[in-house]
Amino acid sequence: MKTITLEQPGRFTASEIAQPAAPGPGEVLVRVLTIGICGTDLHAFEGTQPFFTYPRVLGHELAVEIVQTGDGVTGFEPGDRCAVNPYVTCGTCAACVRGRTNCCAKMCVIGVHADGGMCDRVLLPAKQLYKCVKLPPVQIPLVETLGVGIHAVGRSAAQAGDRAIVIGAGPIGLSVIEFLRLAGADIGVVEKMPERLDFAARHYGLKRFYPSHDEARQEEPSMLVFDCTGDRGSMEKAIHLLQQGGKLVFVGLVNDSLSLFDPDLHRREATILASRNSTPAEHHRVLDYMESGQIDIGAWPTECAAPSQMGERFPLWLRREAGVVKSVIQWS
Numbered sequence: 449m450k451t452i453t454l455e456q457p458g459r460f461t462a463s464e465i466a467q468p469a470a471p472g473p474g475e476v477l478v479r480v481l482t483i484g485i486c487g488t489d490l491h492a493f494e495g496t497q498p499f500f501t502y503p504r505v506l507g508h509e510l511a512v513e514i515v516q517t518g519d520g521v522t523g524f525e526p527g528d529r530c531a532v533n534p535y536v537t538c539g540t541c542a543a544c545v546r547g548r549t550n551c552c553a554k555m556c557v558i559g560v561h562a563d564g565g566m567c568d569r570v571l572l573p574a575k576q577l578y579k580c581v582k583l584p585p586v587q588i589p590l591v592e593t594l595g596v597g598i599h600a601v602g603r604s605a606a607q608a609g610d611r612a613i614v615i616g617a618g619p620i621g622l623s624v625i626e627f628l629r630l631a632g633a634d635i636g637v638v639e640k641m642p643e644r645l646d647f648a649a650r651h652y653g654l655k656r657f658y659p660s661h662d663e664a665r666q667e668e669p670s671m672l673v674f675d676c677t678g679d680r681g682s683m684e685k686a687i688h689l690l691q692q693g694g695k696l697v698f699v700g701l702v703n704d705s706l707s708l709f710d711p712d713l714h715r716r717e718a719t720i721l722a723s724r725n726s727t728p729a730e731h732h733r734v735l736d737y738m739e740s741g742q743i744d745i746g747a748w749p750t751e752c753a754a755p756s757q758m759g760e761r762f763p764l765w766l767r768r769e770a771g772v773v774k775s776v777i778q779w780s
């Protein structure tokens with residue numbers, strides 16, 4: 449079967465490998481349908497993803513179809529279409545025991561720490577799968593993306609009417625906006641790329657939209673500030689958009705130190721929250737919202753590409769020049 453490996457930064461190679469064995473107890477053999485590409489994949493390609501090792505088969509945002517189920521697997525039949533929870537957690541660390549599996553101390557992400565879905569067929573633990581009835585394969589990988597958004601908005605405990613601002617209108621920023629919208633928050637956005645700013649403002653009917661922090665600082669500060677950039681400069685400046693007593697949520701991640709001027713923090717009595725990944729319960733809620741149409745990401749500027757185009761498209765997606773918010777590989 450066909451597989452594509454990221455051999456080293458900047459270089460994918462295609463090869464033929466043996467099919468996986470029949471699924472063992474609790475496992476399923478699946479056929480890969482589509483693969484979402486996110487910052488993690490792009491940074492691995494660029495060579496800037498922290499703690500990443502090569503060679504690696506990428507692919508952690510997956511839509512799959514069940515081919516065969518192993519002993520003891522219930523609730524799945526061959527032909528079922530599923531989303532995949534890529535976060536394999538230990539179940540025994542302090543975080544897992546408290547139900548905070550999203551920050552498991554021994555987290556293994558399929559397609560990041562272990563080989564992922566860029567191949568025709570994969571064996572997966574059945575407990576990592578969620579059956580999708582209505583969603584088209586191109587939207588299913590977004591369950592993971594939206595999971596990051598639902599978790600971040602949950603961290604902020606956003607209430608109806610809360611004044612919020614989201615910095616960065618890529619897929620994570622848009623995911624945060626979706627759940628702030630469901631919470632009934634008053635939403636603003638900061639995004640330096642004109643195409644992205646324009647899409648977010650138009651699509652969500654936002655009245656507060658700014659191309660820079662400096663312009664956003666001209667307005668009244670927000671109770672909730674979400675930084676979805678993963679950019680050190682943006683994360684350090686985000687506190688200036690925060691109201692007294694407000695909450696600043698770092699949804700993006702930067703492999704660097706952050707420096708904050710303590711009086712900025714102290715004067716506001718600011719709460720700073722990190723937000724990492726999401727939990728299975730949140731994935732189920734995301735799926736319910738998507739399948740019921742309460743969240744519809746059909747209009748997000750998405751580019752579908754063939755596996756053979758990855759070597760050429762990854763550098764473009766990395767530079768974010770194409771006005772594409774989300775990229776999806778049509779694997780089969």
Ligand SMILES: [Zn+2]
Nearest residue numbers: 486488509592
């Ligand atoms: Zn991802």
Ligand SMILES: [Zn+2]
Nearest residue numbers: 538541544552
């Ligand atoms: Zn754990």
